[in-house]
Amino acid sequence: MINNLFNQLIITITPFLPRWIVWKIAGRYVAGETGAKALAVVRQLNDKGYSATVDILGEHTNSKSEAAEITREYMNIYDEISKQKLDCNISIKPSHIGQDISNEILQTNLDKLLLKAEETNNFLRIDMENSTITDNTISLYKNCRRKYKHVGTVFQAYLYRTQADLEQLSQNGSFNFRLCKGIYKEPAAIAIQRRRKINNNFLKLLRFAFEKGIYVGIATHDLGLLKSAYTLISELNVSTDKFEFQVLYGVPMSGWLEKHLKNNFKVRVYIPFGVDWHAYSIRRLKENPNIAGYILKDLFRR
Numbered sequence: 001m002i003n004n005l006f007n008q009l010i011i012t013i014t015p016f017l018p019r020w021i022v023w024k025i026a027g028r029y030v031a032g033e034t035g036a037k038a039l040a041v042v043r044q045l046n047d048k049g050y051s052a053t054v055d056i057l058g059e060h061t062n063s064k065s066e067a068a069e070i071t072r073e074y075m076n077i078y079d080e081i082s083k084q085k086l087d088c089n090i091s092i093k094p095s096h097i098g099q100d101i102s103n104e105i106l107q108t109n110l111d112k113l114l115l116k117a118e119e120t121n122n123f124l125r126i127d128m129e130n131s132t133i134t135d136n137t138i139s140l141y142k143n144c145r146r147k148y149k150h151v152g153t154v155f156q157a158y159l160y161r162t163q164a165d166l167e168q169l170s171q172n173g174s175f176n177f178r179l180c181k182g183i184y185k186e187p188a189a190i191a192i193q194r195r196r197k198i199n200n201n202f203l204k205l206l207r208f209a210f211e212k213g214i215y216v217g218i219a220t221h222d223l224g225l226l227k228s229a230y231t232l233i234s235e236l237n238v239s240t241d242k243f244e245f246q247v248l249y250g251v252p253m254s255g256w257l258e259k260h261l262k263n264n265f266k267v268r269v270y271i272p273f274g275v276d277w278h279a280y281s282i283r284r285l286k287e288n289p290n291i292a293g294y295i296l297k298d299l300f301r302r
């Protein structure tokens with residue numbers, strides 16, 4: 001109750017705060033405004049043994065020229081990653097490069113990115129947005145997968161449909177996906193609401209991926225879930241080339257990242273950057289008030 005009021009207060013006041021104050025809060029989760037800044041962070045992380053994925057902040061682009069510009073920006077990043085020999089791939093949101101304009105524009109932009117990823121020997125992950133476009137994102141992914149090897153997507157453990165989606169996809173051979181809990185507020189008719197139940201489903205889906213030999217990015221900061229993932233990995237004797245752990249840049253992990261590396265487990269850090277950081281931070285806070293609580297807890301911990 002008190003937590004909820006606290007979160008609500010932060011959400012109400014944040015849009016009225018000066019940008020520099022919002023940056024004080026959001027800045028630890030965002031690598032900066034430019035690709036150069038983001039890739040400098042990638043370099044530092046690579047030097048410590050971590051892989052990375054970068055994401056230009058923004059979503060719901062509604063002009064064709066803007067979507068084309070963002071696509072070009074991503075293509076330049078692929079070139080830079082290759083030139084600087086970084087261990088880093090790219091995550092994109094469909095609504096950032098054309099989802100809200102037309103399927104044709106979205107597919108054209110994705111094709112450009114996937115060809116560039118192929119040329120630079122890299123990989124592209126299609127992030128999963130809210131449930132209004134889950135069907136579309138999955139069919140987009142299926143189309144891409146028919147044409148390209150170096151593409152993956154994301155599944156959300158809070159959606160009831162995910163088990164069936166994974167089963168269906170696995171009928172056409174192995175694939176590569178990120179498993180996360182899901183960040184958007186979704187109705188109870190389609191999404192599990194209770195944390196414990198979401199966690200149970202997460203582990204059920206993780207077991208499914210391990211048993212089928214599907215490559216999975218285990219994307220969570222939940223230390224209890226990480227413990228259970230370790231137990232599963234050891235119980236099923238899962239090979240280290242079949243999974244990686246993924247975290248968001250800046251989220252405190254109580255020594256777990258170092259522990260993963262010691263165990264020879266791959267860790268990938270998701271690094272958002274871009275000029276849209278302010279609008280993005282406010283939208284995320286409004287969408288999911290719990291984030292306000294995490295950030296505050298983290299500030300106080302520091």
Ligand SMILES: Cc1cc2nc3c(=O)[nH]c(=O)nc-3n(C[C@H](O)[C@H](O)[C@H](O)COP(=O)(O)OP(=O)(O)OC[C@H]3O[C@@H](n4cnc5c(N)ncnc54)[C@H](O)[C@@H]3O)c2cc1C
Nearest residue numbers: 127128154180181182183219220221222246247248270294
């Ligand atoms: C690499 C990566 C990619 C993702 N991609 C997607 C995607 O494509 N689609 C999608 O819907 N969701 C995505 N998510 C978000 C995910 O679905 C969850 O909403 C988010 O990770 C919080 O869930 P959790 O598993 O960390 O567990 P929680 O139970 O929510 O959190 C566990 C603990 O982690 C800490 N924590 C969690 N999140 C934060 C944060 N933002 N800031 C500070 N502390 C935090 C808190 O201390 C919390 O108590 C992604 C997450 C990661 C790590």
